[in-house]
Amino acid sequence: MAKKFFYVCGGILMLALSYHFGASSATAQAGSPVQGFAFAGGNFFVMTSNGDVYQSSTGGPGEFYGLAPAPTLLGNYWGGPVPTTRESWGAVKERFR
Numbered sequence: 001m002a003k004k005f006f007y008v009c010g011g012i013l014m015l016a017l018s019y020h021f022g023a024s025s026a027t028a029q030a031g032s033p034v035q036g037f038a039f040a041g042g043n044f045f046v047m048t049s050n051g052d053v054y055q056s057s058t059g060g061p062g063e064f065y066g067l068a069p070a071p072t073l074l075g076n077y078w079g080g081p082v083p084t085t086r087e088s089w090g091a092v093k094e095r096f097r
Contacts, residue, residue: 046071051078 036047044056056071 044071045074047077051076053077 033048033050034046035049036045038045042057046054046056048054053074053076054071055074
């Protein structure tokens with residue numbers, strides 16, 4: 001019986017040590033503003049987190065990978081800033097009556 005107790009205590013000690021030395025909170029990768037990517041007809045389209053859409057072509061068959069032209073800004077998908085002012089419930093009801 002003492003042998004089983006020793007193994008259980010040893011297992012708990014190993015779990016505690018592995019948690020102490022290896023545990024860290026899970027975090028997401030940061031630094032990538034890309035939210036969407038598409039490839040169509042020899043063109044790359046990329047959408048950033050603020051809605052800007054960029055286009056870059058693959059060049060021609062003679063170009064090496066990585067030497068494509070610099071991406072050009074096509075515009076903002078959302079068309080501009082989004083209003084963030086709050087309205088009262090009464091103002092919303094009055095507007096749609």
